[in-house]
Amino acid sequence: MTKKGDFISLADFSAKQLWGWLELARDLKAEWQAGGNRPILKGKTLGMIFQKPSLRTRVSFEMGMLHLGGNALYLSPNEIGLGGRESVADVARVLSRYADGIMARVFAHDHVVELAKYSRVPVINGLSDATHPCQGLADLFTVWEKLGRLSGVKLAYVGDGNNVANSLLFGGAKLGLHVSVGTPAGYGIKETVLERAAAFAAETGGQITTTHDPFAAVADADVIYTDVWTSMGQEAEKAARAAIFPPFQINARLVAAAKPTAIVMHCLPAHRGEEITDEVADGPQSVLFDQAENRMHAQKAILADLLA
Numbered sequence: 001m002t003k004k005g006d007f008i009s010l011a012d013f014s015a016k017q018l019w020g021w022l023e024l025a026r027d028l029k030a031e032w033q034a035g036g037n038r039p040i041l042k043g044k045t046l047g048m049i050f051q052k053p054s055l056r057t058r059v060s061f062e063m064g065m066l067h068l069g070g071n072a073l074y075l076s077p078n079e080i081g082l083g084g085r086e087s088v089a090d091v092a093r094v095l096s097r098y099a100d101g102i103m104a105r106v107f108a109h110d111h112v113v114e115l116a117k118y119s120r121v122p123v124i125n126g127l128s129d130a131t132h133p134c135q136g137l138a139d140l141f142t143v144w145e146k147l148g149r150l151s152g153v154k155l156a157y158v159g160d161g162n163n164v165a166n167s168l169l170f171g172g173a174k175l176g177l178h179v180s181v182g183t184p185a186g187y188g189i190k191e192t193v194l195e196r197a198a199a200f201a202a203e204t205g206g207q208i209t210t211t212h213d214p215f216a217a218v219a220d221a222d223v224i225y226t227d228v229w230t231s232m233g234q235e236a237e238k239a240a241r242a243a244i245f246p247p248f249q250i251n252a253r254l255v256a257a258a259k260p261t262a263i264v265m266h267c268l269p270a271h272r273g274e275e276i277t278d279e280v281a282d283g284p285q286s287v288l289f290d291q292a293e294n295r296m297h298a299q300k301a302i303l304a305d306l307l308a
């Protein structure tokens with residue numbers, strides 16, 4: 001049995017492949033809005049492994065499979081004991097005998113890579129400590145939908161240099177965006193990620209810049225993006241981070257420093273009053289809930305391509 005491919009990191013794909021999924025997401029969204037999708041995945045199943053909580057990822061994958069005529073099975077954090085009760089390789093070997101695809105949300109990125117190595121069916125990364133490629137693809141789809149272009153768009157990511165930021169850097173660089181990252185010192189993007197993203201940007205005319213000044217980061221930005229200061233698994237650092245990050249809050253003052261037409265994005269869940277104020281999250285420039293909806297459309301494109 002030969003699987004079509006895995007979806008582990010946006011760094012693994014060409015601009016052509018990314019555009020293929022963006023265009024398919026657009027078409028599937030339009031079809032769904034017009035009354036429903038064709039059963040492209042009739043009778044197909046997706047096994048979903050979760051080591052961490054989720055609202056968007058779980059529900060958007062499950063509903064997406066239903067829309068396309070298939071089914072999804074939720075496997076809770078305690079159920080499988082990935083790497084504990086059973087080795088990651090054996091989980092992949094067994095689950096891929098039952099399901100046509102596997103989606104996994106894990107702590108260690110190596111675990112999703114290992115699942116892919118031993119699975120006979122496509123493995124989709126539903127967030128690891130290193131990357132969140134489904135979020136990144138959906139976010140590029142949202143930017144394209146809202147601004148009508150991707151190449152040359154300035155996306156300012158302000159906050160923690162985390163998994164979501166890494167995927168925005170990889171995907172943004174591949175599609176020719178200027179990704180401007182503003183983080184506190186000590187919470188920046190890993191050098192290896194920056195180097196890879198810069199290499200992609202050099203090929204596409206994209207640009208990667210970093211700063212520790214949030215106002216410099218958002219200057220002339222078309223998109224302002226943030227995420228929580230403390231990601232899942234970092235809870236012990238919450239107090240220390242809460243003392244350092246406040247200058248990086250997305251509030252009305254910071255939004256005013258970007259283009260007047262700038263849109264505001266957040267992958268959610270938001271810690272309102274920390275990384276983003278209510279005023280901005282619920283304000284006229286916010287696209288937060290269209291962005292959340294688009295997770296479903298972008299993932300349906302990935303599913304329709306890899307599992308059909």
Ligand code: CP
Pocket residue numbers: 053054055056057058127135267268269
């Ligand atoms: N953005 C995102 O992945 O949300 P969940 O953690 O709720 O899945």
Ligand code: NVA
Pocket residue numbers: 127162163164227228230231232267268269
């Ligand atoms: N950076 C966050 C994203 C949640 C969707 C986390 O990893 O918790």
